[in-house]
Structure formats: structure tokens, C-alpha cells
Amino acid sequence: MPTPATTASTGPGAARPRPPAPGGRARRRRAGGSLLAYALVAPAALFYAFFVLRPIATSVQYSFYDWNGVTTATWAGFDNYIAVLSEPKLVGAIGNAFELILYFSVVPVAIALFAANLIRSIAASRLATAARTVLFIPQVIPLVAAGIIWSWQLSSDGLANQILRSVGLDALTRAWLGDFDTALPAVGVIGAWVQVGLCLVLILAGMTRIDASLYEAARIDGAGPVREFFSITLPGVRQEIAVCVTVTVISALASFDIIYVATQGGPGDSTLVPGLQIFYLAFFEREIGTASAFSIVLMALVIVVVLPLQRLLRGRES
Amino acid sequence: MITSRREKIIGRVILVVLMLVTVLPFVSIFVTALHEPGSYPQGIEWPETPHWENFGLAFQSADMFRLLGSSMLIELGVVPAAVLLATLAGFGLGHLRPVGARAVFIVFILGLTLPFEGIITPLYFQIRDLGILNTRWAIILPLIGLFMPFAVTWMRANFATIPRELSEAARVDGATTWHLFWRIHVPLSVPAISSLAILLFLWTWNQFLLAIVLVADPAQRTMAGALGAFQGRYGTDIPLLCAGSLLILTPTLIVFLVFQRKFVSALLQGSLKG
Numbered sequence: 001m002p003t004p005a006t007t008a009s010t011g012p013g014a015a016r017p018r019p020p021a022p023g024g025r026a027r028r029r030r031a032g033g034s035l036l037a038y039a040l041v042a043p044a045a046l047f048y049a050f051f052v053l054r055p056i057a058t059s060v061q062y063s064f065y066d067w068n069g070v071t072t073a074t075w076a077g078f079d080n081y082i083a084v085l086s087e088p089k090l091v092g093a094i095g096n097a098f099e100l101i102l103y104f105s106v107v108p109v110a111i112a113l114f115a116a117n118l119i120r121s122i123a124a125s126r127l128a129t130a131a132r133t134v135l136f137i138p139q140v141i142p143l144v145a146a147g148i149i150w151s152w153q154l155s156s157d158g159l160a161n162q163i164l165r166s167v168g169l170d171a172l173t174r175a176w177l178g179d180f181d182t183a184l185p186a187v188g189v190i191g192a193w194v195q196v197g198l199c200l201v202l203i204l205a206g207m208t209r210i211d212a213s214l215y216e217a218a219r220i221d222g223a224g225p226v227r228e229f230f231s232i233t234l235p236g237v238r239q240e241i242a243v244c245v246t247v248t249v250i251s252a253l254a255s256f257d258i259i260y261v262a263t264q265g266g267p268g269d270s271t272l273v274p275g276l277q278i279f280y281l282a283f284f285e286r287e288i289g290t291a292s293a294f295s296i297v298l299m300a301l302v303i304v305v306v307l308p309l310q311r312l313l314r315g316r317e318s
Numbered sequence: 319m320i321t322s323r324r325e326k327i328i329g330r331v332i333l334v335v336l337m338l339v340t341v342l343p344f345v346s347i348f349v350t351a352l353h354e355p356g357s358y359p360q361g362i363e364w365p366e367t368p369h370w371e372n373f374g375l376a377f378q379s380a381d382m383f384r385l386l387g388s389s390m391l392i393e394l395g396v397v398p399a400a401v402l403l404a405t406l407a408g409f410g411l412g413h414l415r416p417v418g419a420r421a422v423f424i425v426f427i428l429g430l431t432l433p434f435e436g437i438i439t440p441l442y443f444q445i446r447d448l449g450i451l452n453t454r455w456a457i458i459l460p461l462i463g464l465f466m467p468f469a470v471t472w473m474r475a476n477f478a479t480i481p482r483e484l485s486e487a488a489r490v491d492g493a494t495t496w497h498l499f500w501r502i503h504v505p506l507s508v509p510a511i512s513s514l515a516i517l518l519f520l521w522t523w524n525q526f527l528l529a530i531v532l533v534a535d536p537a538q539r540t541m542a543g544a545l546g547a548f549q550g551r552y553g554t555d556i557p558l559l560c561a562g563s564l565l566i567l568t569p570t571l572i573v574f575l576v577f578q579r580k581f582v583s584a585l586l587q588g589s590l591k592g
Contacts, residue, residue, distance in 0.1 A: 034416035037410040037414035037415070037419070038416055040414070041407040043403045043406065044403040044406065044466050044470055045422070045426075047462050047463040047466055048429065048463050048466040048470075051460040051462070051464060052463050052466070052467075053429075054444070055440040056432075056436070058443075059439065069443070115333075115336060119333055120329070121325050122329045125330075127330060127333055127334075131333045131337050132582060133578050135336060136578075137340060137341075137344075140520065140571070140581065141571070142524040142542035142545060142567075142570070143524065144526050144542045144545050144549075145567050148549055148559065148563050149344070149346075149347050152346070152350065152560065153343050153346060157358055157361065158346075158361055159342065159343070159362055162361030162363075163361070193343075197340065198585065202586055205586065243589055244589075254433030256434075260526075260530075261549055275435035275527075278435050279527075288439060291439045292440065295438075296436075298433055299432060299433065299436040302432075302433055303431060306431050
């Protein structure tokens, strides 16, 4: 029976044809193969179980206790969950995360769709190839760097206000990240800037795979560009859109890095999001129970939002 | 394809606008980095006398050599191990397909959408109890585990697409499973393995949350974590902060521009599968 140790030690020279064992051969190989297969999966599974599944289980456990991380924990029942779903500050953080979906996901996907549709005909040009590289830069740099770069652009002396002043809109200038009304949309701009390139390149790749004869047929039938977009292009890139939406929605719900460097959740709690709130609860306010309950709620939220999108994605493959 | 001239011109204009929006923030921090330290320049404004020495100053204050070294050590700890574990597991689940492989695979998939913030609290206590808090192991070991859902899914998908006839033929010729893996499957999987390595390299380099929670000393962190600390120290000196940010970004940008085609296709495939 091939165990990992013996198969690993049979070097290249040890390959000898095995005597055929008709009948029982397939079954025996299957049983032995199973053991070997699991031995190969085991190291990955152990790391995953110990550093991901175990913390999830511990999170569930902590979430039912009142604990400051040092002294003895006391049973709290569902109190922590009730706090997460009723305290205005914590509920507000969840609300902010959902508002961020608009900026991190809806806006970039819409821009990408619009732009990709206009670029489609020159997708193979040298300019488009260069654009592919340039538009990908925000995906490659750390989100923290994007946050720092944009904090400066959106500050009172930054590029955003400089542009406004140069066109005479001085009245609109402000510290975009420091204003209660504009802080969350301003953070959203940073997220949109990061995501739009990925969405554009992905959707454009999908569009170039659409059969060109469909467009020719549509034009011969006299379909206008709008009609063409809705009846050929949009259905053709459904899968790519689902991917973009999935990736960007997760980045909105689980946002942390950008907001940590750009606003720290402020001013007030206007840009507080679940990720940041969990961090504060666990490591500053020492409310391990509430932080854990919030973690569980966040994980559940992501799954509840993403699963239907995945179904949409699979819808086309089958 | 029937396309008019006007459409092509509009397309070009859109592309140029998008590229400008992407690049302008970088231009802005570059120009700002050349201003006198401690001053408050306006948006994009070329300084009267460019202070090129800011980059040297920032290089020293950020302790760039140690940061680069620390990030590389973390990369060396994470990427080869994660790629190896995922390749073995992917072969097991994607090619050998033992009884129950589907169930095991589903457990891995469950981790795909996991936000890291979801487990950071218990992870902190777990790492503390292991006695590796404030060491690079505190980032390396959890990251390997956290990368497994994606990496195993990725490698499994790769091994599942290798034609079964190839393996059957090799079996008939008497190849052992080890041979099959090492001589046939791994060589055919080089593109998938290298794409995975690139993605994991990038995600490790840019990892922020684990770095700031589990490692207090910026010199033991990832590049992104160190950048966070740099902002905390020089947040008020805008030109110096800009110079430091640019320096910390430069290695990523160089690696990206060198391997750009590979990067773009890896990230695209990565998001399609993830």
C-alpha cells in the first residue's frame, strides 16, 4: 500500500511495472489512494484548522462571555449579540459598511461597464495595453498606501481642493475626510479608485470574448448603441460583473486598512466600520466578548450577501 | 467588427482620463515630497528648490534596509510553504479525489470569503499562548493558514483540468503516484504555481491587519505594516511622509512593472476563481 513515506522514497529508478491484479486492483488502489490523498491534504488542512477554524470556534465561544482579556470571564448569554445589533454606534458601523458597498462596488462596476463599452473597439490597441498596466497599479500597492496618498489629496490643501479652486468653486472646498457629511463618501472615493481598474480590465476581457458577429447582426437589424449594450454586451459579461461585485462587496464589508489610515473611523463615528470597531473593541476597549460577537456577525453578513451573488455566477456556467 | 472613427476617439479619450485619474495622486505625492520638510504645500505645486534629500532622510528614518529585510524574511516564511502545502493538497483533492474529497473541499471553500478581522481577536490570544507574539512567526504561521482556502481551491482547480487520459496512460506504463505527481502533474502546473506564488507574495507584502495587531515593532513587520507605523510617526510632516510612502511603494511598483503581464493575468484569474 503506498503510504506517503514509501512513495516519496521510491526514487525515479524505482519505477517498475506492477503486476496486474485484475478484479481487485481498482478497489485496492482506491483505498490505498485515499490514504495517500489524505496524507497530502493533511498539512494544508492542519494549518487551516489551527489558524482559521480554531479561531472561528474560539470566537463563537468568546462571544457568549463578558471578558476583558485578563480576569475571569463571566457567562453573558446573548448579551453581546444584543449589544452588536442594538447599540447605535455598533449598528451604525454596519450601516456604514453597507453604504460603502455603493462606493466600493456599485460605482466602480458602473464606471467600468460604461468605460469598457466605449473602449471595446480599441481593446487590442497599444494604448489599451498600456492602460491595463497603469489601471492595475492601485490593485498592487498596499491599501494603506492608497489611504495615505489619498488622505493628502483630500486634505484642505490637497489636489481635490486645488482643482475646485482653479475652476472657481472655492465655496465647495473643505477637508473632505474631516467633515461629518463628506467623510464616508471621501473614503468611498479611495475605495472606488482602488477597485475601478480591476473591474475595468476584468469586464473588458469579458467583452472581447463576445462573438463579434452578434454586434454585426444587431447593427444590420438597426439596433442602436443602447439597445446593443443591453441585449448583447450586458448579458455577455454577466459572469465578469458577478465576479467584480463579489470581490468589491467583500472589500466594502470587510474594509479596514484604508479607513484605519485615512480617518480612524472619524470624525465622530461617521466612518466607523465593523472591521475597525472589532479592532477597537478587542485591543483598546478590552471588550473581547462584544468584539467576538461582532466578528461572528461580520462573517455571517459577508456570507449572507455573497452567497446569492455566487449563485448568479454559477447560473451561467451550468 | 463595424466601428466608427468617432467611437475609437471617444474610447481613447476615456482611457486617457482613467489613466490620469490613476496616476495624478502619485504625481501629487511625488511633487509634494520635494518640498521643504515641515511645510504645507498645495496639491500639485513644483517647489522653488526641490529638496531631493527628503528621500534620503525618509530612507534613514524609515530604516528602509531593515524593513525590506523583514518583509523578505516574512515572504520566505510564507510563500514557499503555502505554495507547497497547497500544491500537495490540490493534487490530493483535484486528482486523487479520495472518498469524501468533496466534503473536505467545501470546508476549504467556506474560508474563501472570511474577513481577517473576523478571527483577529482569538488569533491574538492564540499567538500569545504560543509565545510568538511580536516575532515574525506571528505573521508567517497564521498567514499560511489564512491563504489555504484560496491556494488549495486554486491548485485543485488546476489539477482537475489536467486530462485524465495522461494519468491513465502513465499508470498503465507503471508510474507510481509520486511519479505521476512529480513528472507529469507538477511540470504541467508550472503556470498555475507561479501565478499562485505571485499572488501570495503580493498579499503577504501588503498584509496590514496581522502586522499591526500581532507585531509591535515595525522593523519586524510587513512593508504595509511598517508604512502604517511610519504614518503614525511622520503624519504631521507632509513632505517627509510623502517621500517615505513613495520609498515604501517603490519595491512593489518595480516588481509589478517587471512582471506586469504575469501579475495582471494572475490577479484576473485569481478574482475569477476566488
